[in-house]
Amino acid sequence: MHAIARRNELARLRRRIADIEKREFAGIPEADDIACGPVSLARGAVHEFRAGDYRDAPSVLGLALALAGAASAKRAQPIIWIGQARDAFQEGVPYGCGLNFFGVHAELCIFVHARDAKAVLWAAEEAARHDAIVLIEFWKPHPLLDLTATRRLQLCAEQSGARLFLLRDARDEGPSTARTRWRLGPAPSAEDSLDERGLGRPRWSAALEKSRDGGHGWWVLEWDHAERRLVEAAPHSRGVVPAMADRSFEETTEVA
Amino acid sequence: MKKQQKSLEETAAPIVIHENAKSALRIRAIDARAGKLGFYQGQALADARAIEPKLMAFEADAQEEAQSFRRLAVALMRYSPVVSVQATGELFIDITGCQRLFGGEEAILSDLKERMARASYSMCAAIADTAGAAWALARFGCVEIAGDGAQRRAIASLPVEALRLPPELSDRLRRLGLKTIGQLYDMPRRPLTARFTKALLSRLGQALGTEAEPLVPVIPAPRYYAERKLAEPIATIEAIKSVLAPLAHDLNEQLVRGAAGARRFDLALFRVDNEVTRLGVGASAPARAPAHVMRLFSNRLDDIRDDHDAGFGYEQLRLSAFDVRPLGVRQRTAFDLQSDREAQEEALAELKDRLSNRLGAKHVRRVSFRNTHLPERAAFFTPVVTPASPSNVSPEERPRPIKLLPRPEEIEALAEVPDGPPIRFKWRRVAYAVARANGPERIADEWQGKETAGPTRDYYRVETQEGRRYWLFREGLYGGETTNPRWFLHGFFA
Numbered sequence: 162m163h164a165i166a167r168r169n170e171l172a173r174l175r176r177r178i179a180d181i182e183k184r185e186f187a188g189i190p191e192a193d194d195i196a197c198g199p200v201s202l203a204r205g206a207v208h209e210f211r212a213g214d215y216r217d218a219p220s221v222l223g224l225a226l227a228l229a230g231a232a233s234a235k236r237a238q239p240i241i242w243i244g245q246a247r248d249a250f251q252e253g254v255p256y257g258c259g260l261n262f263f264g265v266h267a268e269l270c271i272f273v274h275a276r277d278a279k280a281v282l283w284a285a286e287e288a289a290r291h292d293a294i295v296l297i298e299f300w301k302p303h304p305l306l307d308l309t310a311t312r313r314l315q316l317c318a319e320q321s322g323a324r325l326f327l328l329r330d331a332r333d334e335g336p337s338t339a340r341t342r343w344r345l346g347p348a349p350s351a352e353d354s355l356d357e358r359g360l361g362r363p364r365w366s367a368a369l370e371k372s373r374d375g376g377h378g379w380w381v382l383e384w385d386h387a388e389r390r391l392v393e394a395a396p397h398s399r400g401v402v403p404a405m406a407d408r409s410f411e412e413t414t415e416v417a
Numbered sequence: 418m419k420k421q422q423k424s425l426e427e428t429a430a431p432i433v434i435h436e437n438a439k440s441a442l443r444i445r446a447i448d449a450r451a452g453k454l455g456f457y458q459g460q461a462l463a464d465a466r467a468i469e470p471k472l473m474a475f476e477a478d479a480q481e482e483a484q485s486f487r488r489l490a491v492a493l494m495r496y497s498p499v500v501s502v503q504a505t506g507e508l509f510i511d512i513t514g515c516q517r518l519f520g521g522e523e524a525i526l527s528d529l530k531e532r533m534a535r536a537s538y539s540m541c542a543a544i545a546d547t548a549g550a551a552w553a554l555a556r557f558g559c560v561e562i563a564g565d566g567a568q569r570r571a572i573a574s575l576p577v578e579a580l581r582l583p584p585e586l587s588d589r590l591r592r593l594g595l596k597t598i599g600q601l602y603d604m605p606r607r608p609l610t611a612r613f614t615k616a617l618l619s620r621l622g623q624a625l626g627t628e629a630e631p632l633v634p635v636i637p638a639p640r641y642y643a644e645r646k647l648a649e650p651i652a653t654i655e656a657i658k659s660v661l662a663p664l665a666h667d668l669n670e671q672l673v674r675g676a677a678g679a680r681r682f683d684l685a686l687f688r689v690d691n692e693v694t695r696l697g698v699g700a701s702a703p704a705r706a707p708a709h710v711m712r713l714f715s716n717r718l719d720d721i722r723d724d725h726d727a728g729f730g731y732e733q734l735r736l737s738a739f740d741v742r743p744l745g746v747r748q749r750t751a752f753d754l755q756s757d758r759e760a761q762e763e764a765l766a767e768l769k770d771r772l773s774n775r776l777g778a779k780h781v782r783r784v785s786f787r788n789t790h791l792p793e794r795a796a797f798f799t800p801v802v803t804p805a806s807p808s809n810v811s812p813e814e815r816p817r818p819i820k821l822l823p824r825p826e827e828i829e830a831l832a833e834v835p836d837g838p839p840i841r842f843k844w845r846r847v848a849y850a851v852a853r854a855n856g857p858e859r860i861a862d863e864w865q866g867k868e869t870a871g872p873t874r875d876y877y878r879v880e881t882q883e884g885r886r887y888w889l890f891r892e893g894l895y896g897g898e899t900t901n902p903r904w905f906l907h908g909f910f911a
Contacts, residue, residue, distance in 0.1 A: 216847075216885055219820055223911015226819060239765055246780060253820035253909055257784035257796035258812040260819065263911070267784045267812060271801055273772055274780045284772055291768050292761065347884030347911075349852060359855045360880050363911050384911075 195232045195324075197343070198380040198393055200369055202228065205322045206340035207315045211331040211370075213346040218252060218300055218328070220347035223263065224365050225326040227384050227391055229294045230264030232324070234389050239269050241288040243281055244298040246274035252300070264389040278303040282310055285325070289317035295325045302333040311337040342371040348381050351394070362386065364394055431469060435462045436477040445477045449539075479505070489538075490635045492691040495733050496525055498639055501632035509548045509632050518646055522562055536691055545571065548632060549624030553579035553598070569625055573599030580620040586613055598624070639683070639737035641675065643667035650689050650730025654718045657686065657731070661714055664736040665707035671738075678703025678744030682710055687733040694725070698774045701802040702766040703742040709767055710736075716775045769801045778802045786810040790860050792821065792876075792907065815858060816878060818888045818908030830889065830904035838877045839889065844906050849887075853880040857891070878910060886910035 195202050202208050212221040229240050242255055257267045273288075275281040281297065282305055288295045299306055311327070315338050318325050327337070331344055345368070350361030368379045383394040431451035433444045442462040444451075451472070456465050466472055483505045490500045490508050496519070499511035512525055519525045522544050533540050543554035543561045550568035554560060557579040563571035572579060575598050577590045590613070595601060601609070601621060610618055622628030643664045651657060661684065672678060680703055686694040698713040772781045782798035788810050789795050795813055830839035838854035856877030872893040880886050888908035 219818075219909035220885060220911050223819055226911065241768075250823055253818075253822045255784075256792075256818055256821035256908060257786065258792070259817035259821075259908070259910070261812055262816065263819075267786075267796075270784065271769065271772075272782045272784065272798060273776065274782075275776055276780075280776060284776065287768060287771055291764060293765075347886070349882065349884040350880060352853075356855065358853055360853045360878055360886065363886070364884060 195228050195235075197224075197228060197341075197369075197391065198367060198378075198382055200341065200372070200376065200378075202324065203340055203374075204324055205319045207311060207318055207325040207327055207338070209327045209329060209337055209339035209342040211329050211333070211342065211344050212300070213331045213344055215300065215330060217346040218298075218330075220363075220365060221328055221345045222296070222298070223363060223384075224345055224367070224382070224391075225296050225328060226260065226263040226265050228326070229296065230260075231390055232294060233266060233269065234264050237266070237269060239271060239291070239293040240265060240296065241271045241273065241291075241293050242296045242298075243273040243275060243284050243288065245278070245281055245301075246276060248298070248300070249274070252298075262386060263384065278305050282306065282314075285314060286317055289314050289323045289325055290321050292322045293324075295323055297325060297327050299327060299333075300330050302330065302335055304335075306333075306335050306337075308336045308338065311339060315339070339371075340373050341369060344368045344370050348394075351383075430471040430473045431456065432473045432475070433462070433465060434477045435474050436479075487635060489691070491693050492687070493529075494636065494685065494693070495687040495735075496529065498636075498642060498735070498737065499632060499634045500636075501634050507552070509551070511548075511632055511634075512544070518644065526561060532691065547624055547626045548630050549581065549620060550626075552581060553624060566626075569602070572624060573597065573602070577601070580617070580624060582617065582620055586617060589613065590617075637739070639739055640741060641668060641671045641677070641679070642735055642737040643671070644733065644735035646733045647731070650732045652727035652730045654722050654725070657718060657734070658711070658715065660734050661736065662707070662711060664734060665710040665714075668710070668736050668738055669705050669707045672705040672741075672744070675741075676743060676745055677738075677741045678705045679738035680704070680740040680742060681738075682713065683737045683739060684714060685735045685737070686731045687735075688727065689729040689732050692728060694731075696721070699770065699778065699802050700766070701769045701773070702763075703744040704766075704770070705738075705744065709770070712767070713770055713774050716771060720775065773800065773802045786812050792817070792860065793823075816855075816910070818886075818910045821888075821908040822906065825890070825905035825907040828889065828904050828906050830891075832891075835902075836875075838879060839904065842879075842889065842904065842906075844887075849881045849885070851879045852882045854878065860890075876907075 210221050210225060212218050232238065233240070244255075255270075255272055257270075260267045260270065273284050275284050278299070278301075281299060285295060285297045306329075314325055314327070317323070327339060329335075346366050348364040348366040350364050353359040353361045362383045362385065364384075365382045366379070367382050369377045371377065381394040382391050385392050429450075431454055432448040433451050433456060434446040435442045436445040437443075438445075438459070444456060444458055444460045444462060444465060447456050447458070454469055456468075462474055466474070486505045486508075487502060490502050493508070493510060494500050496510050497512045497515045501509045501511070503509065512522070516522055516525065519528060526542060526544060529542060530540070541555045543551045543558055543563070545551040545554055545563040545568045546566060547568055550563060550572050553572045553575050554563060557575045558571065560571055577595060577598060578587045580587075580598060582590075590596075595604075598621070601617075606618060619628060623630040645660055645664060647660065651660065680700050682698050682700070684696045686696070688694065696714065696717050698710075698717055700709070700713065704710065769781065778800040781801050783801050784796050784798055785808055786796055787794055790813075826844065828842045828844040830842040832839045836857075838851065838856055840851050842849050842851070854877050857875035858877075859873060859875055861873045874890040874892055875894075876888060876890045878886065879889055886909070887906055888910060890905050890907055891902045892905060893902045
C-alpha cells in the first residue's frame, strides 16, 4: 500500500515538473505556431476535437485539415491521416483533390487505413513518435481508447513534438488526457459577395471545453482560403478570451 | 537425386505410382517393398497386379509431384540459397562458399543424407566442381565427392548417358562404340560436332567445367545474406529476435562494404522437420541499418506470435537482402541542416515501412492525380512503399470535397426548377434543407463510346441550414438525356 502511495506521489511530482518546464517555454513563439481562434494549439500534444453530431464529422475533419494546412505553410511537415478502412463506405474516403483548399499539400500526406480500432491506435502511436501532424479519425466510441491509450499518445507526442488531432464523437464519453478538448461543428456561412445564394467561406462553431493551459470559450471561426489562415468570423463571434490562468495542479493534471 | 514416394510403414502391401504411358497404365515409381518383389519402372500395371493382387496403386499427379518437390527444394535451401530444380526429381545445390557453415563437403553430404533418410526419401547425391559432373556421379558414379578439378578423371569411366544427352544421341554414340565419357576426351572436336550436333560438346564441356552452366534457382539468390546454424533448435519469437540481431548486423556490414541498401528483406526459418517459414518485409527506401531491419521484423514476428508453428524448432536462420540498390555512406555532422533534413526523411521512411509492414502495403498510401474530370478517377491511392512515379498532374483547381463516397449514393431531391439546385433532399432517411448552393458544374463522362459511359452530371455544392456542406449531382441532362433525373450525394465539404 505504501509503495503504491509513494509511486502515485512520484508520478504527481513528475507531472508537476513537466508542466512547469512547459510553461517556461510557453513564451517563446514557435516557428509553426498554429492557433484555433485565439488559442494556440501546442506542439507535442494531443488535441481532441469532438463532433457534436455524427453528421458534423466532415466539418470537424475540415477544421483539423485547415490547422494542418496553416502549420504546413510555415514549416513543411508530413501529415499522417489515420482512419478505419471499414468506415469508408459510410463516411467516405479522403479525397486528394479537396485538400489543396485548406493549404494541405496532398503529396505530404500519408493515408493509413487501419483494419480496426486496435490497429488505428497502434498506427497513431507509431505516427506520434514522428514530428508530424497526425489526424486520427476515431468517430465510433471504443473501449480501447481509454485513459491509458490517450496518455500513451500524449507521451509519444511530447517526445517527438508531433501534433495529434484526435477526432471523436461528442457522445463518446471516454476519458482522455488531451492538452485541449474542443466541441466543434459547422456554422452557417456568411453570404458570398459575388453570389448572394452561394456558399461563403466555411465556418465552424468552436467551443474550447477544456485546456491544460487553462481557459475556455466559444468562437466562430472562418477559413480564409486566400491567406491560408483561420480567422475569427467577426459578425457572429462572441468569444471569451481565455486567460492563461494559473490553475491549481490538482484540477488540471488528473482527468477521470 | 531421385525422390521416391514415402513408404507407409504400417501397411504390408507394396505401393506403386502409375501413369499413362505408351498406351497403358505403367508403373512410374515403386516403394522398397515393391522393389523387393521385383516390380520395375515402366512395367504395365496390369502385369504387376497379376503378380501381387494386394498391390496398392495410386495415380501419378504430375502437378502435385512438382509442387511437393519444389517445397523440398525450398527446404534444402538451408545448404545454400542457390537451389535449382531441373526436372521433378532432380535438383542442384550450389554449395560454393557454403562449406564453412557446415564444416566441409563431407559434412554437408552426410547431413543431407541423414535428413533425407529421416524424412523417408531415398536419394542419390554427389558433389563435384560442375553441375554436369555431379549429376553424372549421382546417377552412375561410384564416388560421391570428386575433389577439386578431379571431375575429368572421376567421370571418365562412366557411360555416355551420364552426360544428360537426349536418348537418341547416346544410342548413336553407343552404336559407334563410344560407350564411356572418357572415350570422347581425345576425339577431334569438329567431326563430333558434325555428327552429333553441338549438344554433345556442350554437355561434355559443362561436365568438365570448360563451359559455364548457369543454374536457375527456385528462389532468386540474394547477393547479400547472413545466416546462422544453431546448435540447439529455437522456437520462441524472443529467441528468433535474439538470433536475428547478429544477422542484421552481419548483413549491414556486407551492405556497407558494397555501398548498397535493400528494399526487401527475407528471413528464412528452417525447421528441424524440413519445413521452411519465410517472412518478408519491405522498405520504401534502400535500407540496411540493423536497428531499422530489426524493427521491421519485430512487428512481423509479433504478428505471427499467436499462430506460428515452430514444430520441433528452428535450427537455421538466413537473412537475405533483395532488391538491392546503391546506398552511399553518409557522414553526419552536427548542426548541419542538410543532414538534419536527411535524418528526418530517413525517419519518415522508417515510419512508412513500419506502418506498411504491419498493416499491409495497400493500407498505407499516398495520393496521386490523373488528368481527368471524372471525380472518382481524378485522385487515386498508391502504396507509399512503391517508388513514386514523378507526375506533373496537379489536382483539380475547382472546389472539391475533402471526402468522397466510394460510390455515389442516390438521394431524394426536390428542386425549385428542373435544372436548378435542390432546395430539399433526403439522404439515409434524414431530411436536409438547403440554405445555399453553388452550381451547376457540368462534368461529362469522357469515356464516350465505351460501355462505361454514363450520363452527364451536374454537380452542386450545397450548404444546409446548419452549415453542413455536401456535394450533390443530378444525373443526366434535363430534357436531353432524361426527363426524370436522379440525384446523388457524392462527397462532403467542411
